[in-house]
Amino acid sequence: MAESSAAVRGGAGVEYPTDNYLTHTQGLRSWLFTLDHKRIGVMYLVSVLASFFLGGVLALLIRTELLTPRQTIMGADTYNIIFTLHGAIMIFLFIIPGTPGSLGNFVLPMMLGAKDVAFPRLNLASYYMWVIGAIFALVAIVMGGVDTGWTFYTPYSTTTNTAVIPVVLGIFIIGFSSIFTGINFIVTIHKLRAPGMGWFQMPLMLWGLYATSIIQVLATPVLGITLLLLIAERVLQVGIFSPAYGGDPVLFQHFFWFYSHPAVYIMILPAMGIISEVIPVFSHKHIFGYKAIAYSSIAIAVISFLVWGHHMFVSGMSNMASAIFSALTFAVAIPSAVKVFNWVATMYKGSISLATPMCYALGFLFLFAIGGLTGLFLGSLAVDVHLTDTYFIVAHFHYVMFGGAVMALMAGIHYWWPKITGRMYNERLGQIACLLIFIGFNATFFPQFVAGSQGMPRRYFNYPERFTDYNVFSTIGSYLLGLGFLLVAAYLIHSLFRGRPAPANPWGGATLEWSTPSPPPPENFEEEPVLGDHYDPYDYRGLVYDPRIGGYVQQHPH
Amino acid sequence: MSDAEAQPPQPPTPHMHEDPHENAYLAHHFDTPQQQFESGKLGMWMFLATEVLLFSGLFCVYAVYRASHPEVFEWAHRFLNVTLGGINTMVLITSSLAMAWAVRAAQLGQQRLLAICLSLTLLGGFSFLGIKYIEYKNKWEEGLLWAGKYKPTAEALEHLNATGHGEAAELGVATTDASSAAGHGGAVASAPAAAVTASAPAPVVIDGVKVEHSQIAPAPPGPQGMRLVERAGLLHLMPERAPRELWIFFSIYFLMTGLHALHVIAGLGAISWVLARSLKGQFGPAYYTPVDLVGLYWHLVDVVWIFLFPLLYLIH
Structure with a gap:
């Protein structure tokens, strides 16, 4: 604690480097046509956070409507559209591309000691695919929105007269963005590691991104063909999913979840990567169980392809299939738990500084544990039948997606903010906002577990009177949550203009991105990094805090 | 940008190396053409x-x-x-x-x-x-x-139903109620309708493989509108007319x-x-x-x- 506060206070001795990736070329064109992975990462960051804002506003509208058991601010049809857009925007525009596109793009080449990703043009194309997809989503909103829920289940999605096609087409296009990023990361990790960096000298963030990329490359095309078939069903009536022509709507669910369950791990694996960086750095202690964390990322990626059926226990499957999917669902919890135990063991006897990124990481551990364990409730067949389509599900996936993926993204944004912008944010406000978000989040979603277990169904704009207290509590919590994020936005934007210049290594990290100035030069490193024989990204010996610059310096080469 | 002389400005776009001895297509972030x-x-x-x-x-x-x-x-x-x-x-x-x-x-x-x-x-x-x-x-x-x-023209519709019979017959058809159905042409036809008559069937040779027909009596006639079709030594239940879907x-x-x-x-x-x-x-x-x-x-x-x-x- 004392250490990190000092890090912020003592930043006066640092000069903002005049020639860096932000200032090297000027003008709008130099951004729109940039091939620099750092700038593309920043553009992604701004875009996904804008989507997060939009999705968040929709979430607050949903919560406001649910303040009373009857109609509060909108009717049932509007409510259907609002919750569908909330889900679709948050999933496809924000969480899936969020961490890989923004932070992943920014840090991956630097952690490898490379100048850029393997295919810079593809990287830019990936960003613009995202933009085009987002435009389609906006067009759909202008056309009156879509009311199918983000899962687009047939046969409703083939019969409703809302704007299904533009949204689905937009998501299809965003799929390309996801695939391009995935291919880029896999090839970059294979081919552009700095000389001397073996697979097991890579920071664990990269193992997380590698596993994510595998899923992006292998699962997204299946979503692509599913969405194409859905469009074909609406435009041509091909009779694959539409029962009117002898098609099978449950087949759509199989196809959809074959992508969308692995996609859950597209969202959480990079988050786990961030946590694997933040926890050792702020514990000032070597990561515990490096190989276990690395392999568990790959294990999660593999098993994630085999569990899609647990979304369909009540859709009509054989008992045998249900039992197998249930068992596999339990299996996927094992590698996740391996990670959690290793993170906790890393903190054991560490010298922990509760700087903002670490606060978010601790929040992640707490919330992800709850989210993961309630997932096991849902994975067991008998319990699932009772809880399907209740608010228990809503609470579970928000604990995993928000408590897991978003808390980790916040940890990552705060952790790399000095590197990305070259500025320090206000540490005290950061900690306060983190606390607000943590309390607001639990206040919003914990009551939903209780209401759900008592049978409150999801996706309705009103509910029986007896659930009123839970919903009022939840809505107040959501306002607190919104307030927390406004505070984050305020001090981060303030830091851009008034923040103290950041030192190269404000936290004492040993991964390569901290060895270059903040913000980094256009080609990442002033000199190409040369790694010693025993390079270890979690070896903090020799890193000494220098109060004059407010950051860490390497005392002697180890 | 004061040190622009010492370090030539490098635009963030991948530029081709100026050195003519190097590969002109080597992008800036790769070390070797091989990579x-x-x-x-x-x-x-x-x-x-x-x-x-x-x-x-x-x-x-x-x-x-x-x-x-x-x-x-x-x-x-x-x-x-x-x-x-x-x-x-x-x-x-x-x-x-x-x-x-x-x-x-x-x-x-x-x-x-x-x-x-x-x-x-x-x-x-x-x-x-x-x-x-x-x-x-x-x-x-x-x-x-x-x-x-899917709106088959009248001709196509006729063809649809006719072709079902015609081609099946050419392939060697035996209907359950007419064991005398003629089979002709091809290896299967060398033992016409043997499978359904079940009287001392002689083994047939199909593509060099000896196939013995089952001694078990044929199953009773299938659902209405269906018939048994023998193809390549195997019995198939086929609809009489083109299926609806x-x-x-x-x-x-x-x-x-x-x-x-x-x-x-x-x-x-x-x-x-x-x-x-x-x-x-x-x-x-x-x-x-x-x-x-x-x-x-x-x-x-x-x-x-x-x-x-x-x-x-x-x-x-």
Whole structure:
């Protein structure tokens, strides 16, 4: 604690480097046509956070409507559209591309000691695919929105007269963005590691991104063909999913979840990567169980392809299939738990500084544990039948997606903010906002577990009177949550203009991105990094805090 | 920017190295052309994996509906033109050969041969699309289209029902109530209706394999409107008339071949781009990555068709 506060206070001795990736070329064109992975990462960051804002506003509208058991601010049809857009925007525009596109793009080449990703043009194309997809989503909103829920289940999605096609087409296009990023990361990790960096000298963030990329490359095309078939069903009536022509709507669910369950791990694996960086750095202690964390990322990626059926226990499957999917669902919890135990063991006897990124990481551990364990409730067949389509599900996936993926993204944004912008944010406000978000989040979603277990169904704009207290509590919590994020936005934007210049290594990290100035030069490193024989990204010996610059310096080469 | 003299400004776009001794196509973030080539190749293979998975969705659809509606597939596939499909298969395989040859020519720096091979590949691709167009046109005229547009013309309808009988008879049919049904032609016909008469059946030789017929008495007649059909020594229960949901087959046919045709068109675009660059003499032993990668893509398009052809045209 004392250490990190000092890090912020003592930043006066640092000069903002005049020639860096932000200032090297000027003008709008130099951004729109940039091939620099750092700038593309920043553009992604701004875009996904804008989507997060939009999705968040929709979430607050949903919560406001649910303040009373009857109609509060909108009717049932509007409510259907609002919750569908909330889900679709948050999933496809924000969480899936969020961490890989923004932070992943920014840090991956630097952690490898490379100048850029393997295919810079593809990287830019990936960003613009995202933009085009987002435009389609906006067009759909202008056309009156879509009311199918983000899962687009047939046969409703083939019969409703809302704007299904533009949204689905937009998501299809965003799929390309996801695939391009995935291919880029896999090839970059294979081919552009700095000389001397073996697979097991890579920071664990990269193992997380590698596993994510595998899923992006292998699962997204299946979503692509599913969405194409859905469009074909609406435009041509091909009779694959539409029962009117002898098609099978449950087949759509199989196809959809074959992508969308692995996609859950597209969202959480990079988050786990961030946590694997933040926890050792702020514990000032070597990561515990490096190989276990690395392999568990790959294990999660593999098993994630085999569990899609647990979304369909009540859709009509054989008992045998249900039992197998249930068992596999339990299996996927094992590698996740391996990670959690290793993170906790890393903190054991560490010298922990509760700087903002670490606060978010601790929040992640707490919330992800709850989210993961309630997932096991849902994975067991008998319990699932009772809880399907209740608010228990809503609470579970928000604990995993928000408590897991978003808390980790916040940890990552705060952790790399000095590197990305070259500025320090206000540490005290950061900690306060983190606390607000943590309390607001639990206040919003914990009551939903209780209401759900008592049978409150999801996706309705009103509910029986007896659930009123839970919903009022939840809505107040959501306002607190919104307030927390406004505070984050305020001090981060303030830091851009008034923040103290950041030192190269404000936290004492040993991964390569901290060895270059903040913000980094256009080609990442002033000199190409040369790694010693025993390079270890979690070896903090020799890193000494220098109060004059407010950051860490390497005392002697180890 | 005061040190611009000491360190020449490097735009963030990948610039070509100025040094004429170095490979002009080496991007700034790669150390060696070898590294760049290997990266490109790995990236292409990953992309091909995504393409395979894209098609895999349709292959799944095919498997699911063929398992649940086998009679639809058996009945409907006969309306595809095996001759045109077979010619198209040969055309695509030949164009793949030309493409492979083009890669070799690029590696050896044979500029003229490279251009010729790429042109031949293009020719193959366009021929494929032309033949496909004729097939689609025929289906359009017969009204044999996907579910929403499935409206067989009167002629096609008559043909549909007639062909079911006619072809089945040619293949050697035995109906359960008429064991004397004539079988003729082909190996099966050498023991007409043996399976259902069950009186001292003589073993038959089919493609060099001796097949003994079962001694067990035939099952009672099937559901109304169905009949037993013997084909290749196996009994099939076939509907008397064309099954109602024949459109399922045509939906799947148009989806699979349509998506494949889109890939052929994309491939033709890519090959044209490589051809244009090759005419400028941009490829040689030192740099032939685009030829190689586009070649890989074209082979994938070919391989997908090699799976589509038997699955759609050659059922039984």
